Amino acid sequence: MHLSELQQIRLQKAEALREQGRQPYPLRASRTHTTEQALVRFAEIESTLPEGGEDPASVTLVGRVVSRRHQGKTIFAHIRDGHGEIQLYIRKDDIGEDAFEDVLKLVDLGDFVQASGNLFRTRMGEISLRVASHSMLSKALNAPPEKWHGLQDVETRYRQRYADLISNEDVRRVFRQRTTIIKTLRAYLDERDYLEVETPTLQPLYGGAAARPFTTHHNALDQTFYLRIADELYLKRLLVGGYERVYEITKDFRNEGIDRNHSPEFTMLEFYEAYADYDVMMGMVEQMIHAACVAVHGSSTFTYNGVEIDLTPPWPRKSLRQAILEGSGVDYVAHPDQAGLLAAARAAGGDIPDGTVWPRIVDELLKQFVRPYLMQPMFLIDYPVELSPLAKRKADDPTHVERFQPYVGGGEIGNAFTELNDPMDQYHRFLDQQKDREAGDLDAMQLDMDFINALMFGMPPTGGVGIGVDRVVMLLTDQPSIRDVILFPAMRNLPAEDTSEE
RNA sequence: GCCCCUCUAGCUCAAUCGGCAGAGCAGUGGACUUUUAAUCCAUUGGUUCAGGGUUCGAGUCCCUGGGGGGGCACCA
Numbered sequence: 001m002h003l004s005e006l007q008q009i010r011l012q013k014a015e016a017l018r019e020q021g022r023q024p025y026p027l028r029a030s031r032t033h034t035t036e037q038a039l040v041r042f043a044e045i046e047s048t049l050p051e052g053g054e055d056p057a058s059v060t061l062v063g064r065v066v067s068r069r070h071q072g073k074t075i076f077a078h079i080r081d082g083h084g085e086i087q088l089y090i091r092k093d094d095i096g097e098d099a100f101e102d103v104l105k106l107v108d109l110g111d112f113v114q115a116s117g118n119l120f121r122t123r124m125g126e127i128s129l130r131v132a133s134h135s136m137l138s139k140a141l142n143a144p145p146e147k148w149h150g151l152q153d154v155e156t157r158y159r160q161r162y163a164d165l166i167s168n169e170d171v172r173r174v175f176r177q178r179t180t181i182i183k184t185l186r187a188y189l190d191e192r193d194y195l196e197v198e199t200p201t202l203q204p205l206y207g208g209a210a211a212r213p214f215t216t217h218h219n220a221l222d223q224t225f226y227l228r229i230a231d232e233l234y235l236k237r238l239l240v241g242g243y244e245r246v247y248e249i250t251k252d253f254r255n256e257g258i259d260r261n262h263s264p265e266f267t268m269l270e271f272y273e274a275y276a277d278y279d280v281m282m283g284m285v286e287q288m289i290h291a292a293c294v295a296v297h298g299s300s301t302f303t304y305n306g307v308e309i310d311l312t313p314p315w316p317r318k319s320l321r322q323a324i325l326e327g328s329g330v331d332y333v334a335h336p337d338q339a340g341l342l343a344a345a346r347a348a349g350g351d352i353p354d355g356t357v358w359p360r361i362v363d364e365l366l367k368q369f370v371r372p373y374l375m376q377p378m379f380l381i382d383y384p385v386e387l388s389p390l391a392k393r394k395a396d397d398p399t400h401v402e403r404f405q406p407y408v409g410g411g412e413i414g415n416a417f418t419e420l421n422d423p424m425d426q427y428h429r430f431l432d433q434q435k436d437r438e439a440g441d442l443d444a445m446q447l448d449m450d451f452i453n454a455l456m457f458g459m460p461p462t463g464g465v466g467i468g469v470d471r472v473v474m475l476l477t478d479q480p481s482i483r484d485v486i487l488f489p490a491m492r493n494l495p496a497e498d499t500s501e502e
Numbered sequence: 503g504c505c506c507c508u509c510u511a512g513c514u515c516a517a518u519c520g521g522c523a524g525a526g527c528a529g530u531g532g533a534c535u536u537u538u539a540a541u542c543c544a545u546u547g548g549u550u551c552a553g554g555g556u557u558c559g560a561g562u563c564c565c566u567g568g569g570g571g572g573g574c575a576c577c578a
Contacts, residue, residue, distance in 0.1 A: 068537095
């Protein structure tokens, strides 16, 4: 293992501690207060102290050394724990020459230390700990990134998220907010008597979405399994079983391209409610996303990509047909054939390649003429049946299904239907998918006869929603890439390093 | 899969037309007993992503490969 000069110097300091009979990596730490509690404590008792007085009681704090300033026979340093930062004030007079020399010679930025002493307020007004004794908790061999600019290199930030988190407060904030958002979504459903469930990650057939799967093999069963691309078909089986409200927050896996909006593993929230329809589900979506925004920002509005967005419910609803008509001037219902719609789309200025099938042209019109302008929240509703093999047809228009997608900030954050519960209709739509599959469409859904069997036991009328949790987090934390809201994003392997000893 | 950009010290970044690889932070040595991007003096540190080519001379130009970013395609 090769160590840089800086690493070797730090390693020698660890050895020096051992030679003094002290541990660079002791078994245990003890602290009486977090940094946050210490700051609160002093603020509370300060009025009882004489002017410039110290807290008479001793406290013990722990944390990583994140900055320091030497000034002759005193040292100022900040330590950071999981709750905040506090300044240490170290005087040679207080701790003795040897201990002071230790801080100078053996403690580096990045080390975890423990310090005991009395709280006071400096002349500059900062609550600080006047250190009476200190010890090493963990010697860091890597120097932290540059103190002022932090870690900027995008590749290193993703590959070594730990270093990113150490040096970039914004990144720490984003992932805390991510947790707040997920907790809020979960609490919203829990409060409405939804049952949180777990369905298989390893599935013998993959379904519930159109995507290519990751494929794996179980040795003992000698059988192919697929990592789930969606939970949908299993959650619906639970509706058949009699649960009325179920949800799952979990990772889905799709073996597709990686870009700013797509990660091969991503977090999906799906929830299903018996005796509800897509209108009910729209009401829930706008409320829960709004609640998440309030939880993170304390407000119904937030800024995304420089645009102020207001999530106050209710969100406007517009049919896909109307939105495309307004955006492009094309009424796809007036062009039920591929050639006619292609010509109309191109006449409107659409960039659409030859041979694009009818439903894909509709999708392109949406993508090119509508989606980029949907900055404020809106539900697009009622999609052509060809685009939606798991959704229920509209009563007054069998060419369209009851489906909606919530759009915010120019992107979709979910997909939802009044769920198809007619087993024979579902069976025939699977067969249509099979035909596409045989024609070479690798994304077409597989025929799942067990799911048909479940529907034949009867599934109540149901509303169902899928929310792309990472997309919601990107939106509410104003992050441009899905990698910025996933702690350890998938990266290509680096070439193998030579680890042989010399 | 295709196109464009990018890779320099531990970190953040310079390096003019192809002409001695540099600074700040961090580190090391020193001064400084209320500082906070502390300050001041001195100083160490380089496979310029890898390999090849052109050239008197390559961080810089060319080729191949690798990592990363962006765009396209894919993602109904």
